[in-house]
Amino acid sequence: MTAADGTPAERAHVLATAARAGDRRALARLLTGVENHTRTAELALRALYPDAAASHLVGITGPPGAGKSTLVAALIAELRGRGRTVAVVAVDPSSPITGGALLGDRVRMQSYAADDGVFIRSMASRGHAGGLSSTSAAAASVLAASGFDYVLLETVGTGQSEVEVAAAADTTVVLEAPEMGDEVQAIKAGLLEVADIVVVNKGDRPGAQRTAAQLRAMLTPSAAETHADSADGPAPSPRRGPQPRHPEILVTTAATGDGVPALLDAVIRHREEGVDGVTRVARRGRAAAQLRALVAERTWARLDDPAHQALVDQVVDEVAAHTLDPYAAADRLLAALHP
Amino acid sequence: MTAADGTPAERAHVLATAARAGDRRALARLLTGVENHTRTAELALRALYPDAAASHLVGITGPPGAGKSTLVAALIAELRGRGRTVAVVAVDPSSPITGGALLGDRVRMQSYAADDGVFIRSMASRGHAGGLSSTSAAAASVLAASGFDYVLLETVGTGQSEVEVAAAADTTVVLEAPEMGDEVQAIKAGLLEVADIVVVNKGDRPGAQRTAAQLRAMLTPSAAETHADSADGPAPSPRRGPQPRHPEILVTTAATGDGVPALLDAVIRHREEGVDGVTRVARRGRAAAQLRALVAERTWARLDDPAHQALVDQVVDEVAAHTLDPYAAADRLLAALHP
Numbered sequence: 001m002t003a004a005d006g007t008p009a010e011r012a013h014v015l016a017t018a019a020r021a022g023d024r025r026a027l028a029r030l031l032t033g034v035e036n037h038t039r040t041a042e043l044a045l046r047a048l049y050p051d052a053a054a055s056h057l058v059g060i061t062g063p064p065g066a067g068k069s070t071l072v073a074a075l076i077a078e079l080r081g082r083g084r085t086v087a088v089v090a091v092d093p094s095s096p097i098t099g100g101a102l103l104g105d106r107v108r109m110q111s112y113a114a115d116d117g118v119f120i121r122s123m124a125s126r127g128h129a130g131g132l133s134s135t136s137a138a139a140a141s142v143l144a145a146s147g148f149d150y151v152l153l154e155t156v157g158t159g160q161s162e163v164e165v166a167a168a169a170d171t172t173v174v175l176e177a178p179e180m181g182d183e184v185q186a187i188k189a190g191l192l193e194v195a196d197i198v199v200v201n202k203g204d205r206p207g208a209q210r211t212a213a214q215l216r217a218m219l220t221p222s223a224a225e226t227h228a229d230s231a232d233g234p235a236p237s238p239r240r241g242p243q244p245r246h247p248e249i250l251v252t253t254a255a256t257g258d259g260v261p262a263l264l265d266a267v268i269r270h271r272e273e274g275v276d277g278v279t280r281v282a283r284r285g286r287a288a289a290q291l292r293a294l295v296a297e298r299t300w301a302r303l304d305d306p307a308h309q310a311l312v313d314q315v316v317d318e319v320a321a322h323t324l325d326p327y328a329a330a331d332r333l334l335a336a337l338h339p
Numbered sequence: 340m341t342a343a344d345g346t347p348a349e350r351a352h353v354l355a356t357a358a359r360a361g362d363r364r365a366l367a368r369l370l371t372g373v374e375n376h377t378r379t380a381e382l383a384l385r386a387l388y389p390d391a392a393a394s395h396l397v398g399i400t401g402p403p404g405a406g407k408s409t410l411v412a413a414l415i416a417e418l419r420g421r422g423r424t425v426a427v428v429a430v431d432p433s434s435p436i437t438g439g440a441l442l443g444d445r446v447r448m449q450s451y452a453a454d455d456g457v458f459i460r461s462m463a464s465r466g467h468a469g470g471l472s473s474t475s476a477a478a479a480s481v482l483a484a485s486g487f488d489y490v491l492l493e494t495v496g497t498g499q500s501e502v503e504v505a506a507a508a509d510t511t512v513v514l515e516a517p518e519m520g521d522e523v524q525a526i527k528a529g530l531l532e533v534a535d536i537v538v539v540n541k542g543d544r545p546g547a548q549r550t551a552a553q554l555r556a557m558l559t560p561s562a563a564e565t566h567a568d569s570a571d572g573p574a575p576s577p578r579r580g581p582q583p584r585h586p587e588i589l590v591t592t593a594a595t596g597d598g599v600p601a602l603l604d605a606v607i608r609h610r611e612e613g614v615d616g617v618t619r620v621a622r623r624g625r626a627a628a629q630l631r632a633l634v635a636e637r638t639w640a641r642l643d644d645p646a647h648q649a650l651v652d653q654v655v656d657e658v659a660a661h662t663l664d665p666y667a668a669a670d671r672l673l674a675a676l677h678p
Contacts, residue, residue, distance in 0.1 A: 042666050049664035064403065138665075162498050280659070287658035287665070294669035295642065296635035303634065319626035320619070325388035326477075326626070327381055330633035338677040 012043030019146045020048065022116065027146055031121055034138045037297070045138055048145035055144030056271055059166030061157035061191060062175030067201040071175060071254035071263075072154050076118055078257070078264050079150055085117040087143040089136060091124075091155040091165060119148065132161040133168060134293030137286060157191045167194035168286040171270045173263070174247075175199050176215065178207035192219065195247040196270050203251040203259060215249050302337050311336055351382030358485045359387065361455065366485055370460055373477045376636070384477055387484035394483030395610055398505030400496035400530060401514030406540040410514060410593035410602075411493050415457055417596070417603050418489055424456040426482035428475055430463075430494040430501060458487065471500040472507060473632030476625060496530045506533035507625040510609045512602070513586075514538050515554070517546035531558065534586040535609050542590040542598060554588050641676050650675055 005011070015033075018026030033041025060075075062068050072088055079086045112118035123139065136153060143151045153169055155162040166172055174195035192198065198219070200212045248266050252259035274282075303312055315332055318324035344350070354372075357365030372380025399414075401407050411427055418425045451457035462478065475492060482490045492508055494501040505511055513534035531537065537558070539551045587605050591598035613621075642651055654671055657663035 046664040046666055050661050053661040156498075161500050283659040284655055287668075288655045290665050291655060291658060291668055291672065292635075292639055292642075294665055295638055295672055296631075298669055298673055299634055299638050300631055303631075316623055316627045316630060319630060320622040322389050322392040325385040326629050326633055327385055329626075329630055330637055333630065333634055334637055 008039040009043055011040045012047065015040065016044040016047040019044070019142065020051065022147065024116075024119065027119065027142070028121070030142055031123075031139055034142060035123060035135060037135075041138075045142060049141055050145075051147075052141040052144035055140075055148055055151050056171070056267075057140050057144065057151045057153065057169045058267055059169030059172040060152055060154045060175065061163060061166035061172070061194075062199075062201075063177075063191070064156055066175040066177040067254050068154050068156070068175055071199070071201060071252065071260070072152055074252075074254045074257050074260045075152060075264060076112060078260050080112075080115070080117060082264075084149040085147065086150040086152060087119040087146075087148040088121065088152045088154060089139050089143070090120070090122045091132065091136060091153070091162060119143065119146075133164050133289050134297065136165045137168065137290045163191060163194060164289065168282070168289055170282055171196050171267050173197045173199055173267065175201050176211060177202045178205050178211040192247075197263070197266050198247050198249045199259075199263060200249070200251045201254050203253040204256070208251055212249050212251050219247060219249070299337065303333060308333075308336060347378040348382055350379045351386065354379065355383040355386040358383070358481065359390065361486065363455075363458065366458065366481070367460070369481055370462075370478055373481060374462060374474060376474075380477075384481060388480055389484075390486075391480040391483035394479075394487055394490050395510070395606075396479050396483065396490045396492065396508045397606055398508030398511040399491055399493045399514065400502060400505035400511070400533075401538075401540075402516075402530070403495055405514040405516040406593050407493050407495070407514055410538070410540060410591065410599070411491055413591075413593045413596050413599045414491060414603060415451065417599050419454070419456060421603075423488040424486065425489040425491060426458040426485075426487040427460065427491045427493060428478050428482070429459070429461045430471065430475060430492070430504060458482065458485075472503050472628050473636065475504045476507065476629045502530060502533060503628065507621070507628055509613075509621055510535050510606050512536045512538055512606065514540050515550060516541045517544050517550040531586075536602070536605050537586050537588045538598075538602060539588070539590045540593050542592040543595070547590055551588050551590050558586060558588070638676065642672060647672075647675060 006014070015026050015030050019030050030041055030044055034045065058075075060068055060072060069090070072090070076086055076088070112120065121139070121143075123136065136155075140151045140153060153166060155166045157163050157166060157174065166174075172194050174191045174197070176198065178200060192215075198215055200208050200215065202208060248270075250259060250263055250266060252263055254260065274280075302308070312333065315324065315329045319326050319329045345353070354365050354369050358369050369380055369383055373384065399407055399411060408429070411429070415425055415427070451459065460478070460482075462475065475494075479490045479492060492505060494505045496502050496505060496513065505513075511533050513530045513536070515537065517539060531554075537554055539547050539554065541547060587609075589598060589602055589605060591602055593599065613619075641647070651672065654663065654668045658665050658668050
């Protein structure tokens with residue numbers, strides 16, 4: 001029997017077994033299923049999930065132009081040099097419809113196509129029913145269960161969902177580049193919250209050491225407390241709860257590999273030091289976020305049931321016409337789902 | 340009685356009445372309540388919702404550096420010149436914790452502080468329990484019900500949630516700037532899908548007209564169909580369903596105001612021509628997205644109930660330890676919510 005035959009459960013068993021054995025086509029097919037939320041992928045993931053605990057999930061995020069893909073390529077080279085296997089999920093902001101531009105670094109990564117110790121997957125960042133965090137967490141679990149020592153999750157850190165994806169890793173690396181403009185600085189502020197390690201990349205540019213020094217000054221606990229006290233907005237994200245926030249700040253030049261071994265050492269150290277504390281907190285946070293997404297997804301699936309379609313259509317029409325407010329409409333839908 | 344006294348229902352009535360009468364402090368307080376998902380804000384929004392239908396909601400999005408804030412400032416000036424009132428919700432990627440950098444254009448907009456026909460609000464893009472789209476839709480409804488002729492929703496179009504916010508407007512304007520780099524090009528591809536009007540800003544730069552011509556070539560229906568046929572990824576976003584996609588492509592120089600009157604004409608034309616078709620589809624899509632977010636939010640609220648806390652903690656622990664898979668865990672939680 002091949003993976004295309006049989007019931008979803010049978011196909012899932014075939015795919016999970018093949019993926020665990022290192023079959024790259026099975027792995028690719030399973031990841032497509034994860035992206036499309038198929039029943040087969042769900043069943044395969046359920047079978048694989050217990051094997052997914054050993055891998056180290058590293059989130060890599062930062063503003064456009066900071067050099068994320070180049071750094072990922074450099075980390076792959078460093079990990080392979082140390083004999084470790086690595087899978088990459090690159091959350092690509094380009095659209096599945098218009099195709100999007102291929103990034104130069106993706107091409108560079110394709111040099112690993114013949115290396116069984118490397119697996120690279122691009123994932124569109126839009127159109128995921130259960131949210132990007134649920135989909136990417138599932139993809140990371142599949143790759144971890146397939147035996148990769150490291151799973152790198154690369155996202156552009158300029159959107160809410162994208163930052164959350166990178167933040168839900170065992171270790172979150174936030175990239176900066178020296179001399180970025182005003183708007184990018186504003187983006188940066190939101191990113192730094194989730195950083196376990198901050199990397200100033202393009203270290204060969206003037207201003208790199210100065211940017212690193214500024215970040216160190218900015219990320220001292222006293223400065224952070226002052227800002228938190230003066231904030232009049234909503235409460236900060238509860239992801240990691242109260243814990244000391246002293247991200248390491250490193251300088252790399254990913255294009256030449258300068259500083260990359262030290263970065264990998266810091267990533268490993270972060271996990272080792274945190275394995276009973278920080279990592280456990282991160283994994284609980286990731287599990288909780290994934291569960292929330294799945295609970296929402298399964299609730300929405302019930303609304304998509306043909307039995308509810310007439311009510312859903314009517315309620316949506318009334319809200320669109322402003323004859324029913326959205327809160328009353330949501331309560332009416334929930335009452336119909338759970339009479 | 341002031342807005343600070345009484346039950347949530349009484350406070351909501353006071354706030355809704357004051358906001359409808361144009362009281363800016365009440366409006367600001369109501370928007371803070373919307374951001375923090377308070378019961379008072381929900382009740383006030385329910386009261387205001389029937390009045391929210393008349394306003395024209397315009398989403399404005401694009402990559403960092405395209406000049407969104409400058410264009411918003413220019414549109415405010417143009418609208419005021421035509422005697423229309425306008426509210427702006429700027430979804431700001433900076434964090435509430437670290438404060439974030441103030442953008443120069445925000446300062447420029449503050450010149451409208453004494454103009455009752457203009458209201459500007461920044462909203463953090465992270466930490467919204469029900470998702471950014473639910474929160475910003477609620478904020479837009481509050482502003483629309485308070486009598487503003489136009490509500491402009493400005494987001495950085497580089498994240499899934501942020502693009503969805505701008506896309507769920509009556510009219511969605513996507514900004515581009517000439518001569519952007521590779522990574523920004525990739526982002527652009529995802530943005531163009533949601534555009535009703537594409538604006539090449541910074542029209543005084545070399546290459547602006549060429550960029551506009553390229554976009555016109557790219558957005559011809561035949562080219563779009565070719566791309567859709569060759570895509571092997573997940574299905575395209577169902578937001579607007581099948582409909583002709585011929586966005587107008589305009590060139591502006593927001594900093595000088597060049598092209599801004601023509602842009603506003605195009606925005607008005609888009610709504611007028613689409614009021615029984617495109618706008619209705621957009622409003623249905625927005626209502627459906629908001630309902631999905633609220634249904635999820637209310638389901639999560641049940642999980643946060645102390646009665647379920649022991650089970651939630653246990654299930655999250657098991658998923659984090661990889662002894663229970665997330666799908667089985669989600670089913671267990673849903674069964675507990677709805678026995």
